[in-house]
Every structure is written in structure tokens, then in C-alpha cells.
Amino acid sequence: MSATLVFGGARSGKSAFAERLARESGREVVYIATSRAGDGEMAARIALHREQRPPEWRTVEEELALAQTLRTECLQGRLVLVDCLTLWLSNLMFCDGREYPEVGALTLPDRFHEERAALLDLLDAGLPGDVVFVSNEVGMGIVPWGAISRSFADEAGRLNQAVAARVERAVLVAAGLPLVLKGSLC
Numbered sequence: 001m002s003a004t005l006v007f008g009g010a011r012s013g014k015s016a017f018a019e020r021l022a023r024e025s026g027r028e029v030v031y032i033a034t035s036r037a038g039d040g041e042m043a044a045r046i047a048l049h050r051e052q053r054p055p056e057w058r059t060v061e062e063e064l065a066l067a068q069t070l071r072t073e074c075l076q077g078r079l080v081l082v083d084c085l086t087l088w089l090s091n092l093m094f095c096d097g098r099e100y101p102e103v104g105a106l107t108l109p110d111r112f113h114e115e116r117a118a119l120l121d122l123l124d125a126g127l128p129g130d131v132v133f134v135s136n137e138v139g140m141g142i143v144p145w146g147a148i149s150r151s152f153a154d155e156a157g158r159l160n161q162a163v164a165a166r167v168e169r170a171v172l173v174a175a176g177l178p179l180v181l182k183g184s185l186c
Contacts, residue, residue, distance in 0.1 A: 001074075001127045003167035006178075007135040007160055015083055018134045021118065021185075022057075022161070027079040029057045033071070036063050049083075063091045063114035064111065067118035074129040085135035085163065088154050090150035092116070093152060100148040116159065123166040135160050137172070 004021065008014040022029045031053060037043035053059065062069040066088055074080045082088075092112040102108060139157045144150050164170040169183035178185075 002130040002169075003123060003127070004130075004132045004169040004171065005135060005160070005163050005167045006132060006171045007137050008056060008173035009137055012137075012173045014136075014173040015065055015134050016176070017171070017178050018081055018083065018132045018155075021132055022081045023054065027058045027077060029054070030073045030078060030080045031057050031059045032073065032080060032082045033059055033061045034051065034066065034082065034084060034091065036087075036091055036109075053153075061175065063088070064095055064115060066115065067122045069119060070119075070122060070127060070131065074127040074131050075151070076128040080129060080131045081134070082131065083134040085133055085159060086138065089156055090135050090152065093148075093155070098129040100151075104152045106147055108155075120162055120166065123163065131161060133162070133167070138161050 002020075006014050006021070007020040022031075033046070033049070035042065035046055037046050050059065060069060060073060066082065070080060070082075092115055093108055095111050096109045098109065136156065137160065138153050144153050164182065168183070169185065170181045171185070172179045172181055
């Protein structure tokens, strides 16, 4: 197994770079989309992403059970592209429909902790195929306003660190340019 984390800010070019890695791999590609169409604007974004993907790529839409989906889809000779970890994280934070207060300690859903642990355990154990994870770097800006926004930024940073520690390659993308932080792309 080969695992890569590609991360960067909004509109940094991270997804385009990850898709280029997938195209250039010469392998069968399965695209795991973690986004959910919560409103019309997001539905339009999802539709545009679907149209832009190569027609031979198979898409699996999974909002929560990422580790289980990887167990099924990440097979030898195949490359799985997961786009993106931060949308998946957000889905998990709100999976039980809970309203979070703006003040006070936050208790995240049990499923959040279970699914996050399952993903990290799976990466520790290894997969027979290759996987490229896309994630947002949200910690390079101002501290968000509101407890849930700060919690999301904290959890995204923790997840990126945990995944980066377990993968062979980590690539930061800024202004469309990749900077290899761990491993090599060759």
C-alpha cells in the first residue's frame, strides 16, 4: 500500500493535484466523495465535480463510514482518491443532528470518535491498494469565532497530523504548487 495526504487551503489546487496523481498512476481509480448536498449551492458544486471527473473513474459517495468503504474499495492494483477528509470530519461532527452551543465544552458524537479511530487503525494496519487523501488546511488563518468553529479547526488539525504521521507522503499545495513535506512523489 502507498498512502498520500494532499492538503492545502481553499482553492489551493489540492484536489486538482490529487486528481493528477490518480490519472498518472495508470491504475483503476475509485473516487470516494465525502460531501453532502445540504443546500442548492453545494449540490451545484457536487454536480460540477462529477462532470469534471474522467468517465472511467467510479465514484462512491460515503459521508460517514470511510474506513469501511476503504476496506471494500482499496484493492491491490487500484488507487482510491478520498476527497475530502475535512468534509467527512464535518459530517461526523453533525451526524446526530445535534445543535452545538456557542459557549461551553463540546461533546462530539460517539460516532465521530469511532469513525476517526477506525480510519487511523486502518491506516496503521495497511491497505492492499493505494490511497490519496485530500484535506483542507484550516489552521493557517484567524482563530474562528464560536465554539463549534474552533472545535472543527482543532479537530481538522488533529486529523491532518494523525493521517500525515501514518502515510508515506504528505504534500502541501499552495497556489497550485505542490510542496512535498514527507516522502517523494517518484
